[in-house]
Amino acid sequence: xxxxxxxxxxxxxxxxxxxxxxxxxxxxxxxxxxxxxxxxxxxxxxxxxxxxxxxxxxxxxxxxxxxxxxxxxxxxxxxxxxxxxxxxxxxxxxxxxxxxxxxxxxxxxxxxxxxxxxxxxxxxxxxxxxxxxxxxxxxxxxxxxxxxxxxxxxxxxxxxxxxxxxxxxxxxxxxxxxxxxxxxxxxxxxxxxxxxxxxxxxxxxxxxxxxxxxxxxxxxxxxxxxxx
Numbered sequence: 001x002x003x004x005x006x007x008x009x010x011x012x013x014x015x016x017x018x019x020x021x022x023x024x025x026x027x028x029x030x031x032x033x034x035x036x037x038x039x040x041x042x043x044x045x046x047x048x049x050x051x052x053x054x055x056x057x058x059x060x061x062x063x064x065x066x067x068x069x070x071x072x073x074x075x076x077x078x079x080x081x082x083x084x085x086x087x088x089x090x091x092x093x094x095x096x097x098x099x100x101x102x103x104x105x106x107x108x109x110x111x112x113x114x115x116x117x118x119x120x121x122x123x124x125x126x127x128x129x130x131x132x133x134x135x136x137x138x139x140x141x142x143x144x145x146x147x148x149x150x151x152x153x154x155x156x157x158x159x160x161x162x163x164x165x166x167x168x169x170x171x172x173x174x175x176x177x178x179x180x181x182x183x184x185x186x187x188x189x190x191x192x193x194x195x196x197x198x199x200x201x202x203x204x205x206x207x208x209x210x211x212x213x214x215x216x217x218x219x220x221x222x223x224x225x226x227x228x
Contacts, residue, residue, distance in 0.1 A: 033168075033169055033199075033200065034169075034170050034171070034172055034197050034198065034199060034200060034201040034202070034203060035166060035167060035168045035169065035170060035201070035202055035203070036055065036155075036166065036167045036170050036175075036195070036197060036201075036203045036204075036205070037164060037165070037166045037167075037202070037203070037204045037205070038053050038055075038159070038164070038165045038166070038167075038177055038179070038204075038205050038206075038207065039159075039162075039163050039164050039204070039205070039206045039207070040053070040159050040163045040165075040179050040191070040206075040207050040208075040209075041163055041206065041207070041208045041209070042208070042209055042212060042213060043208065043209065043210065043211075043212055045208075046163075047159070047161070047162050047163025047164070048159060048163050048179075048181060048184075048209065048213070049159055049160060049161045049162070049163055049224075050083065050158055050159060050181065050224045051158065051159045051163075051165075051179050051180065051181040051184075052083065052085050052149050052156070052157075052158055052179065052180045052181065053156065053157055053158065053159060053165045053177065053178070053179055054085075054149075054151045054153050054155065054156045054177075054178045054180075055153060055155035055156070055167060055170070055175050055176070055177050055178075056153050056155075056175060056176045056177075056178065057153070057171075057173055057174070057175055058173070058174040058175060058176055058194065059173050059174055060173075061152075061153075062153075062154055062155075062171060063154065064087055064088060064089075064152050064153070064154060065087040065153075065154040065156075066087065067086075067087055067088070067089035067090040067091070068086055068087060068090045068091075069090070069091050069093070069125065070084055070086050070090060070091070070092045070093070071092065071093045071094075071095065072084055072092055072093070072094055072136075072146060072148070073094075073095050073096075073097055074094065074095070074096045074097065074098050074102050074104075074138075074144070075097050075098055076098070077098065077100070077141050077143065077144060078143075078144060078223075079136060079144060079145070079146035081146075081224065082145065082146040082147070082223050082224055083146065083147050083148075083149070083158065083224055084146075084147070084148045084149070085148075085149045085151065085156050085157065085158065086128060086148065086149075086150055086151075087150070087151060087152070087154070087156075088128065088129065088130065088131050088150050088151065088152045089127075089128070089129055090127075090128055090150070091125035091126060091127050091128070092125060092126050092128065092148060093122050093125045093126075094115060094122045094123070094126070095120070095121070095122045096118060096119050096120060096122065097120075098119070099119075100119070100140075101117045101118060101119045101140065102117070102118070102119075102138045102140055102141065102144070103115065103116055103117045103118075103138055103139040103140050104136060104137075104138060105136070105137060105138070105139055106134050106135060106136050106137070107135075108132070108133065108134040108135050109132070110128075110130050110131075110132030110133060110134050110150065111126070111128050111130060111132075111134045111148075111150075113126055117139075117140065128148065128150045130150065131150050131151060131152050132149075132150055133147060133148075133149050133150075133180070134147065134148040134149075134150070135147055136148065145223070147182065149180065155167050155170060155175075170197055170203075171197075172197055172198055172199045172201075173196075173197060174194065174195075174196050174197075175194065175195055175196075175197060176192060176193070176194050177192065177193045177194070177195060177205055177207065178190055178191070178192050179191040179192075179207055181213075182214075183213045183214045183215075183216065184209055184211075184213065184214070185209065185211035185212055185213060185214050186209060186210070186211055191207050191209060193205055193207050
């Protein structure tokens with residue numbers, strides 16, 4: 001009986017120690033967790049909504065995000081959505097729910113392809129296995145325009161209407177923030193800024209374009225990057 005009681009006490013003791021270690025680890029992780037907020041503005045301080053933000057580690061790179069199966073539809077003579085940001089290795093389907101036929105194509109070096117005139121059910125998904133920017137059009141409707149940006153960083157997204165984008169649970173380290181938009185007047189239509197994120201930080205980076213914005217590429221239909 002004594003032996004059983006001793007074993008039970010030891011078992012409870014080890015369980016308490018294990019629980020304490022788990023709690024300590026959880027508290028440690030909570031203390032070390034950091035987040036990053038990026039705000040993109042025009043020279044007059046107004047926000048730049050719809051801009052693509054990618055954050056690249058300048059030290060040891062984190063693992064790439066898992067590939068996704070994205071969809072870019074065609075509706076009311078427009079690509080929907082008209083900007084996609086996807087991890088390298090992802091696929092994109094191009095259904096056509098319009099009542100008219102479309103012919104999707106890209107001449108971009110990152111990924112060239114052509115989907116001959118079709119309606120309804122799309123061709124097999126396109127596989128995007130190279131990092132870079134792809135510009136899309138329709139051979140039938142010149143006013144249709146869209147972009148796909150393929151990235152190898154797990155930290156990516158687009159700014160909201162307020163010009164803000166945030167990344168929770170980012171590892172401490174040194175990063176380069178890259179902002180892209182078809183309307184940025186800077187060389188390559190990109191802005192860059194380096195930032196250091198410390199453990200437990202709420203890091204904030206405001207990036208302001210120096211040269212303003214280019215005129216909207218298309219005036220017949222508003223796009224997600226035009227509402228500035």
